[in-house]
Amino acid sequence: MNRSIESLARAYQDQTLSEDDVRELDQLLKTNAGAREIFLRETNLIATLEDIACDEVAELPTVTMLSLPRQLHDETSQASPLRWTMAAGWFVATAAVVLLMASLYSISNPVDKAIATIVGLSGPSQWTGDGGQVRSDLTIGMQLPGGTIDGLSPESWFALEFTDGSTVRTSGNSMLAYSEVRQKVLHLKSGNLSADVAPQPDGRPMLIHTRSAVLEVIGTSFDVDADLASTALNVTEGMVRVKRLSDGRQVEVPAQHQVVAAADHDLSVNQISRVAYQWRSRLEEGASRTFGRWLPAMGDAGPLLHCIPYMTKDGRTIYTSSFQVTAAEGAPIMTSDRSIVSVRGRLDRATDLYVGMSLKTEDGTFAGRFQVVLPSEQFQGQEVFEISLPLEDFTLDPSLASMKREFAKSASDLVVDTVWCHTLYVPVGLAVATIELAERAE
Known part of the structure; x- marks a missing residue:
């Protein structure tokens, strides 16, 4: 049977089918799934289906004479009325095969291939x-x-x-x-x-x-x-x-x-300007490029960025607010051994306060997170705080200690990606008014 359907398919392409051959082919295509698959392959419809799958068409196109390979389209357009009738019949019969073949192609070319x-x-x-x-x-x-x-x-x-x-x-x-x-x-x-x-x-x-x-x-x-x-x-x-x-x-x-x-x-x-060493948050311009709950200025109080919680992999809750560091003129903001990080904000009650930076090299490679931990005693009896931290006080985040060889040895001479303030475990009303990066005078 395989040789017969292959022979009939090739004769169909060569336009050498007799009327008896056409009737035999029509019957095979209507009743035999194996014959339909062989016919599709022999007439190059498989290649058409592969093109459809590769093009990621959202819906399978209606199978019409326009969707056939050009050779088959030209042959069919010149065929006798009997061949037109046969073509219409087997196209209906092979619709399920078309769907099956498209499905099989997707399986053999999975979208979940690692890239x-x-x-x-x-x-x-x-x-x-x-x-x-x-x-x-x-x-x-x-x-x-x-x-x-x-x-x-x-x-x-x-x-x-x-x-x-x-x-x-x-x-x-x-x-x-x-x-x-x-x-x-x-x-x-x-x-x-x-x-x-x-x-x-x-x-x-x-x-x-x-x-x-x-x-x-x-x-x-x-x-x-x-x-x-x-x-x-x-x-x-x-x-x-x-x-x-x-x-x-x-x-x-x-x-x-x-x-x-x-x-x-x-x-x-x-x-692009070569490099900049000064930067200041601008909450008065809105919440763009921040992480936290932004509140606009009210009365004499300026805008604030309140901390919001997120859960770490080890189940800890961190209450944090952060700022993405970008300069209006596009220059990267870099640290130096004279850099100072200043933070002004408020706490509803005293707790350990973490101030940190995510840093990267000039080519964008992650260089580590560096931070300072300020003890709760420093904030006793005050709601509003203002602190200035020299760069040499910043050390590598302990959570990265196992990979410290891969990161910079110090926070100096690196590009600042983000700066943040956070507290651990329970909300304490931390809100940031401004963060500023500057250089102390020599």
């Missing part, structure tokens, strides 16, 4: 797969298919390396969805992303979508910061094309330049 490896991890993070699988037991070296990475706290940091060596890193409270079918496609829904992208294939650049822009990356190093209304891009190497979604306008951003894509902001490309 990247975790190469850096710190703080609580969570991965959600395209099928809804959720994992928080992430470890360095774990291979992941496409999905979404969530940074669950201001202290979170995550690095992912694709098979071509391209590396992307998120930090702080962030959400990044990623996939790779024909090209790498990332959706930065919130937070900060830095990347070193290997040269991408012609016509298949890495695409990074934010709420306000689309970035087209051929091969470069850059840093992206995204929130609900704007996307800030700093390019250190190569070139990135940016499309603003509000009006479709595009610009190309070369190395050592930056741009902000927002509906209410001029889409101009400016040179």
Whole structure:
């Protein structure tokens, strides 16, 4: 039977079927599932189904003469009325086979194939797969298919390396969805992303979508910061094309330049300042790039960022507020041996207070979390506090002690990613008014 259906299928393609042959083929296709599968393969419909699956079409297209391979379409358009009747009949009969073959193709080319490896991890993070699988037991070296990475706290940091060596890193409270079918496609829904992208294939650049822009990356190093209304891009190497979604306008951003894509902001490309050593939080401008419960100024009291809780992997509750450190002109904010961190805020009752920074190298590699622990005795009998901490008081977070060889030996000469204040276990009304990074006079 196999030889017969193969012979009939090839004769059908060659337009050499007699009317008796057409009737025999029609009957086989209507009644024999094996014959239908062989016919699909012989007439190259399998290749068409594979193209459909690769294109990730959301709905299976209606099987019509227009969806046939060109050769088969041309042959059928010249066929006799009997062949038209036969074609209509077996297309209905093979609809189930088409669905089955598309399903089989999906199984043999699973969407959960690993496309990247975790190469850096710190703080609580969570991965959600395209099928809804959720994992928080992430470890360095774990291979992941496409999905979404969530940074669950201001202290979170995550690095992912694709098979071509391209590396992307998120930090702080962030959400990044990623996939790779024909090209790498990332959706930065919130937070900060830095990347070193290997040269991408012609016509298949890495695409990074934010709420306000689309970035087209051929091969470069850059840093992206995204929130609900704007996307800030700093390019250190190569070139990135940016499309603003509000009006479709595009610009190309070369190395050592930056741009902000927002509906209410001029889409101009400016040179990045080399480096800055001073920064101050600006709660008077709103809650952008903060983690906490923001309250506006009321009467004589200025705006405050109140702490909110999150649970660590070991079951501890941390009450924290944090600020992502970015400069309006795009320059990285760096520490030096003369840096001083000043914090002004309030506590409802005395407790140990943690003040810290997440730091990274100039190429975006996580360099560690450094902190100072201030004892509760320092806050007895006062609600409002104001403290200034020299950089030499900051030491590596003890939770990173087992990996200390991988991190910087001190907090000096590094880029500041986030700064935070937190307390442990119970709420004590911690609220931050301002945090400032400055340098003491020599």
